[in-house]
Amino acid sequence: MFHEERYIKTVSRGNFETCAEVDKIPCKYALKDEKAIGWHWKAPGIEYRFFHAAESTEENPVLVARGVDEHGKLFEEKIDVKQINPYNTTPLEIDALAYFKPGEYHKISTGNLYGKEDVGINERFDFVAMIRERLASCSRLHLSKEAAWHEKDLDFVLGFTENRTRADRIGNHIELGPDIFSDFAEENKRKLELYSEAARERMISGMARKCSESRSWKIR
Numbered sequence: 001m002f003h004e005e006r007y008i009k010t011v012s013r014g015n016f017e018t019c020a021e022v023d024k025i026p027c028k029y030a031l032k033d034e035k036a037i038g039w040h041w042k043a044p045g046i047e048y049r050f051f052h053a054a055e056s057t058e059e060n061p062v063l064v065a066r067g068v069d070e071h072g073k074l075f076e077e078k079i080d081v082k083q084i085n086p087y088n089t090t091p092l093e094i095d096a097l098a099y100f101k102p103g104e105y106h107k108i109s110t111g112n113l114y115g116k117e118d119v120g121i122n123e124r125f126d127f128v129a130m131i132r133e134r135l136a137s138c139s140r141l142h143l144s145k146e147a148a149w150h151e152k153d154l155d156f157v158l159g160f161t162e163n164r165t166r167a168d169r170i171g172n173h174i175e176l177g178p179d180i181f182s183d184f185a186e187e188n189k190r191k192l193e194l195y196s197e198a199a200r201e202r203m204i205s206g207m208a209r210k211c212s213e214s215r216s217w218k219i220r
Contacts, residue, residue, distance in 0.1 A: 006074045018047045018068045028076045029064045030054035037063075038099035046070050046121060048092075050099045053078055061100040065092055070120050077122075084161045086128050092121040097157055108153050127157060 006025070016039060036049035048067020056062040061081045069075050079096040091110040098106045110119070110127075119125075131154045138147035 016041065016047050019049065022049075022066055022068065022074060025074065027064070027066070029078050031064060032056055038095075038105070040067075040095055042121075044070065045072065048075075048121070050096060063096045063100055065096065069122070075121075082161055084157075086157050086161055087126050088124055089127050090122045090124055091119060094127060094157065097160055100160075106153075106156055108157065128154065 030053065032052040032054050034051070036051055038050040039047075040049070041047050046067070046069060048065050048069075051064045051066065053062040053064050063079045063081065065075070065077045065079060067075065077092065079093055081096055081100045084093045084097060094108050094110050098108050131150050134150050135147055138144070138150065
């Protein structure tokens, strides 16, 4: 049990050396089985795995995250997926949404939150507001492809939580329907095609500059 804080040395290679140490500690929560459904690594040495909790069902998925946080401290957390509040969530909870569905993995970027380089796995933020800011940047820069990615992420997150407000109905919403880019001048479209994927991502405010440092694995 995690009755006392325990730390282990972490590395930045993403080889999951910490897993063996974590497995030596009895699990705080009952698991459906000991097979990890997802592995996650992020610089500067955060490593953790997701498991289905014993009470997890297809209708009400509940995950248990076990691993090492940004301070090298062992942690264990139970996450009720449908109870995640996307307006006040954490990177760990968003990652749980990415992994919970059997046989599927949905990549959702939480890197570089509001310009922060290093964000703790349990640092709370407003996922909806963050995506709206990125969508606004996409709109200003005429980045239709990136806007579609972010809209898809937002719809996915809202669709699997109890907060089922549609992306185009949130607060002082930004109208970003499927035809939002249809009136862009052909000249702007041609300019957009000249940008590389990396360059376009750097142009979007708040985009994850450290995406290349983050890797995720899905166990099929």
